[in-house]
Amino acid sequence: MTSSTPRRTVLAAALAAAGTTAAAPTAAAVPEHTAGGRPGASGVAGRDDDPGPGLVDNRFWSSYTDWRCGGTAGTKAVAGRRPGLVLAHPAGRTDYTDPHTGRTSAWEYASWTSPEHTPAVPATEVIASWNALTPPGTWLQVELSGTYTDATATPWYVLGRWASGDGDIKRTSVDDQTDGRSTVWTDTLAIDDATSGLRFAAYRLRLTLYRVPGSGFTPTVWRLGAMASDVPDRFTVPASAPGAAHELTVPRYSQNTHVGQYPEYDNGGEAWCSPTSSQMIVEYWGRGPSAEELAWVNPDFADPQVCHAARHTFDHQYEGCGNWPFNTAYAATYPDMNAVVTRLRSLTELESLIRAGVPAITSQSFRQEELTGAGYGTSGHLMTVIGFTPEGDIIANDPASPSNEAVRRVYRRREWENIWLRTKRYDANGKVRGGTGGVCYIFWPVKSAPSQHRALQALGLV
Template identity: 70%
Template structure:
């Protein structure tokens, strides 16, 4: 029996965004941004009331993360040790096992010492149909990590130990990869997303643990350091449209997010998903990383052809690339890449409306959103896409979305203003009609959030208002 097309297919990382031709549409906004806020300037006052017309439990989202010294002590440790300090983490103490790992992308077999940490059981307030994990870590050369989901269904049975990713910040030891063909007939892993096969029939996900396995070369004293491990579980109802939110806290605020075009990288390093035409995700990630004052060093960029503009975008593409998915649009790999920069955190979650985005913008936190749409569904875009990432940098005084859209002809053309109601629909819906008139999937509000390891009080409140602690 053929599996139904998963929502995860929208992660095609703007393969259809190639239709964004080299000439930017004349309707795109070209005005210079307003006086912009800086990270930490605004102390968001709201406490996270539900968005208008959106009951809190109509589309439940539950992000849970383990990141404090107490968190690491509470988990089940198999050879790992919590490390206190300004940024608590988890490291290998004494390896508790070993693995002969044959890299499926190189055919090379190597032996690795390993140690594990398994989270406490997290029981969901609402059974979930999907889950996306994310993590923040440092993996020196000679180390890597694996994240697994250990779930329990509402019928009391257990999921397999699903691999959610095998990851290293570099690419010299293993090839960073998701794992295909994981299913038990009730649920499946689609690249980076756990999904119930038939959410209407069930069973759904009732609870879960996350297990991190840290690896290093035998005899080495090197270790990965894991700073954050978490997951977003959700049950988003099937919907083609969403109620339009009323402009609120973010109206008239625009953040000074750098602007980078993916399209100017077309043809560069085609081994990373056909070059820049599919690099919306790493390009968006790089914009926000640099907004927070971080960027690759000159030594980091030495491998990039010096004739290429914005070499940091090429760098981001290489180091977010998923060798199984054969693309740079693996959501957790992008968040993990952001967190390789000094004192940055990154998570994948879902938001309920643009009011949630406004809370974050008001606190100085840009939001990277994932959406798919026909050219006729987003005025001024000039293209259609089966999956595309862009960065919300702010809102006009009228509440329309100011987006740094990487599917643009040049860096100067990246800033665009999109109609609020149109943008909210293409981002939050789970169902849509494609160019052939058939039903396709939407992301249901997926976004990337990157922020400092030590946020300001206002940023902390804004993150808590959208379920991130």
């Protein structure tokens, strides 16, 4: 998943100004990226802190009571088996010029603003995610405004302009959003200089629903929220003790079988680790696109659903399929699916999900010699964790494999744990680069088993 040049250039310039260096591909057989590039998360570089409690806070609005508690301007809560928020009547009308098509169209809109949420820990980063469906003629925008620990406030930052399809607007993040103290990096709002001690003490989310004027159409939003975190900078993390062995049966798809296909979506399959991983778990839960939805894909291509996932996660500003919330939003377009972006604090938390039957998609970066058996190095890569061996090693469906049959891999626990949970690393030239600090996607059905509900509840996701 090669990073788009414009975004990499902007990130590199910002990091150089802060006295560090942007993440860039090392000698990679699979030169991939993830969104949410971190300009240096927090604390002092090199600290090997125990992840500990309280460093990650999840807050998601999804119940009928949640939707009724927010501030509304033309939206309404709808009850039922899966409560949601819809556009009841327009609060106004606006023109939107799509920066990726140049087309200007008129839209009616309505909005909902969440109550202010105070995370359990003042945060250096906030990542929002949402679950919704936008019929043709509709789309939505997610914004966030934070309150700093010095009681000043951020502007309203746009964290995504999104639609289930791509016929009305081009799904997009928004660059060049900063107040000089915090910045939006594609899908992640981050404090610019965490060593200053400045943090996000609280935040609000604003959801704006759009439709063709007079149409009566509406998006339906089932879940909206964010993960706020203050993960200390660290090159290594403490080793955890292995838990019980368990392996889930998850479909296996290789991104590399799609090399050269649909290059308009980030140069084709070689960059599709994120949507390929997302599709594996969508299908693990028994969902997937219909034959009609796949009719646009060249019939000569194997696994057309992977092409479909790439198209429907593509961020036209980022010029890639690795926007984290766009992947979870894609998964949640399937019937009765929940999906969020979060961080886990330890491998033990991931083991608890696997034992409950919930696989996870994890984001990590590493040099080739740091992950035995991978055969490549990468500045950012998504893979699907499906189990643990009796020795505690990680069983992963790694899409950076030559074929579907080769996707299942076993990686050494200590190596994998460190490359996933660290926030700092050295590249092949000895320069300091970023790590994701435990970022992952979690998908699960609305009607889940009690053991799954308990595991998700323990992480603050339900």
